[in-house]
Amino acid sequence: MVDIRVEDIVVVDNLHKTYGKNVIAVDGISFKVKKGEIFGFLGPNGAGKSTTIKILTTLLGKTSGKATIDGLDIDADQVKVRRIIGYSSQEVGVDDDLTARENLMLQCSFHHIPTEKAKTKVNELLQTIRLSEAADRRLKTFSGGMRKRLDLASSLVSDPKILFLDEPTTGLDPQSRQDIWEYIVKLNREGMTIFLTTQYMEEADRLANRLCIVDQGKIVSEGTPAELKAQVGADKITLRFKMDDHEGCEKAKDLMSKLQGIEAVGKCGDGIAAENGLTIMTKNGSALVTQVVRALDGAGINVEQLNLSAPTLDEVFLKLTGKTLNVVERKQTTGGWGRRRR
Amino acid sequence: MGKKETIKMIEMLSEIAAIFSRWNKKLLRQPILIFFNLIQPLVWFLLFTQAFSAIGNIPSFKLLTGTSSYITFFTAAVIIQTIASSALNTGLGLVNDFDSGFMDKMRVAPINKSSILFGRLFSSALTTVLQVAIILAIGLVLGVNIASGIVGAIVIFLLAALFGIAWSGISLFVALNTKNAETTLSVGLLTTFPLLFLSASVMPIGLLPSWVQQVANVNPFTYISEAFQSLIINGLVWQKIEYALIAIFIVGVLSLGASILLFRRKVS
Numbered sequence: 371m372v373d374i375r376v377e378d379i380v381v382v383d384n385l386h387k388t389y390g391k392n393v394i395a396v397d398g399i400s401f402k403v404k405k406g407e408i409f410g411f412l413g414p415n416g417a418g419k420s421t422t423i424k425i426l427t428t429l430l431g432k433t434s435g436k437a438t439i440d441g442l443d444i445d446a447d448q449v450k451v452r453r454i455i456g457y458s459s460q461e462v463g464v465d466d467d468l469t470a471r472e473n474l475m476l477q478c479s480f481h482h483i484p485t486e487k488a489k490t491k492v493n494e495l496l497q498t499i500r501l502s503e504a505a506d507r508r509l510k511t512f513s514g515g516m517r518k519r520l521d522l523a524s525s526l527v528s529d530p531k532i533l534f535l536d537e538p539t540t541g542l543d544p545q546s547r548q549d550i551w552e553y554i555v556k557l558n559r560e561g562m563t564i565f566l567t568t569q570y571m572e573e574a575d576r577l578a579n580r581l582c583i584v585d586q587g588k589i590v591s592e593g594t595p596a597e598l599k600a601q602v603g604a605d606k607i608t609l610r611f612k613m614d615d616h617e618g619c620e621k622a623k624d625l626m627s628k629l630q631g632i633e634a635v636g637k638c639g640d641g642i643a644a645e646n647g648l649t650i651m652t653k654n655g656s657a658l659v660t661q662v663v664r665a666l667d668g669a670g671i672n673v674e675q676l677n678l679s680a681p682t683l684d685e686v687f688l689k690l691t692g693k694t695l696n697v698v699e700r701k702q703t704t705g706g707w708g709r710r711r712r
Numbered sequence: 713m714g715k716k717e718t719i720k721m722i723e724m725l726s727e728i729a730a731i732f733s734r735w736n737k738k739l740l741r742q743p744i745l746i747f748f749n750l751i752q753p754l755v756w757f758l759l760f761t762q763a764f765s766a767i768g769n770i771p772s773f774k775l776l777t778g779t780s781s782y783i784t785f786f787t788a789a790v791i792i793q794t795i796a797s798s799a800l801n802t803g804l805g806l807v808n809d810f811d812s813g814f815m816d817k818m819r820v821a822p823i824n825k826s827s828i829l830f831g832r833l834f835s836s837a838l839t840t841v842l843q844v845a846i847i848l849a850i851g852l853v854l855g856v857n858i859a860s861g862i863v864g865a866i867v868i869f870l871l872a873a874l875f876g877i878a879w880s881g882i883s884l885f886v887a888l889n890t891k892n893a894e895t896t897l898s899v900g901l902l903t904t905f906p907l908l909f910l911s912a913s914v915m916p917i918g919l920l921p922s923w924v925q926q927v928a929n930v931n932p933f934t935y936i937s938e939a940f941q942s943l944i945i946n947g948l949v950w951q952k953i954e955y956a957l958i959a960i961f962i963v964g965v966l967s968l969g970a971s972i973l974l975f976r977r978k979v980s
Contacts, residue, residue, distance in 0.1 A: 428819075465814055479727070508741070
């Protein structure tokens with residue numbers, strides 16, 4: 371039995387979805403989303419993210435398992451579930467022949483909001499998404515970012531208890547992505563629970579309070595971004611010295627070994643080929659950097675460069691699945707001039 | 713009817729109204745679409761009737777139809793073509809909604825799923841009536857007078873709207889099944905022409921070869937076109953209108969029933 375707590379708004383237990391006889395899209399996943407958090411589903415294309423979100427938003431039937439949203443069963447209480455959720459699909463479900471205002475008003479009528487109340491609500495939303503001026507223009511003239519903002523707003527007309535976002539920034543330019551992120555964070559601060567899927571590490575890292583890493587229909591790991599990164603290991607501080615300053619490097623090495631909170635200190639010149647560098651591993655890099663700098667300064671050691679790098683979710687994904695996310699597809703020229711031989 | 717049912721009913725009507733007006737707005741913003749579907753029927757109206765005007769001179773033609781003007785007789789076929797062409801678009805509109813993600817947006821809202829179909833169907837019916845009005849106006853210019861007068865014209869609009877809704881069901885069914893524009897389009901086009909020629913729309917049934925007559929007798933196009941023909945040529949002949957209504961009812965129950973069932977099943 372699943373232990374359901376009041377603060378859990380989404381409870382998913384052993385969910386399966388099979389297409390046809392042997393295409394397994396979701397392969398027995400279980401998780402809980404707490405009220406008020408941003409919960410992320412991170413994984414590559416085909417991991418089962420969209421299928422899961424479609425099942426939870428009642429758009430798709432499940433093969434087996436159980437899922438409830440705010441205590442309502444997604445099958446038995448379908449209509450009630452629809453009243454309390456908002457959903458924004460990957461495809462951006464807005465009507466290009468209508469204006470921004472008309473799109474929102476239409477959504478209001480789908481939620482049976484009386485006209486006067488709807489008008490006020492729509493004006494508020496247009497203001498929030500900074501589309502008041504473009505409100506009465508048809509969407510044909512809108513940019514990708516404007517359409518996505520409108521799409522998000524249109525899933526908010528009914529003040530849902532939870533918002534489902536399927537890859538909210540896929541295909542957007544960096545500025546629009548930033549806008550959407552800010553909007554999502556703002557909504558969350560105002561108390562909205564958000565479930566989002568993404569294939570971007572950066573997005574999951576920036577937005578999610580907790581996240582599941584999914585691959586091939588299964589959850590491979592779950593936790594806060596920090597917890598997941600901690601699975602991979604420690605932060606890394608790299609120091610670089612002048613090429614001929616071997617003495618400085620050795621001195622620094624001794625000094626670092628005495629600092630508290632250091633997990634390991636490398637050898638001089640290790641890791642960074644042909645350069646005079648030193649690597650220090652620690653659980654808490656950002657807190658330690660000042661100490662490192664002070665100690666070096668106090669000993670009169672000159673440092674050319676200092677780098678602090680945290681483990682990324684990319685590394686987590688690589689460690690868990692043996693694959694990298696967001697592989698940039700390179701177009702291979704078959705035969706002819708472009709071909710490389712090894 | 714209990715209070716709960718009444719509220720549900722009112723909610724559903726408002727949903728249908730919202731979706732109906734959405735489609736009307738879309739159409740008004742691309743008025744070219746109203747004429748796009750009319751191109752083919754119009755080409756037929758203008759060319760076919762010229763090339764085949766001699767059919768009207770066949771001695772038994774007037775006996776069977778009540779007119780020796782082929783274009784007058786053929787007006788019914790043009791109206792049916794217009795209805796079929798418009799019906800085709802009903803499904804295409806839905807395919808568009810599936811592609812754009814708008815369908816999911818509607819489906820995730822707490823509305824009655826049938827509202828999505830009815831809103832679309834009623835808007836198509838309105839488009840059909842507008843198109844039929846254009847055809848009748850062009851017919852007037854070409855010398856086609858409606859024997860049943862204004863009342864008859866209204867009956868023609870009503871029959872066109874109803875048959876448009878019933879015939880749209882087929883296009884909806886294909887669209888919901890395939891979610892593919894090409895298939896929806898080709899099924900629509902491929903059914904319209906054979907059915908038109910295997911009915912009493914192009915030629916009075918008495919002049920058709922016997923095997924075609926047999927097909928024509930079970931072809932709904934026959935009953936619809938005979939109703940239009942009698943309204944245009946003879947006046948108000950209630951029996952023909954009744955037959956047309958029965959044919960519309962049968963087509964409608966089958967096509968819309970299947971579409972609604974399929975839509976509900978696919979959704980849940």
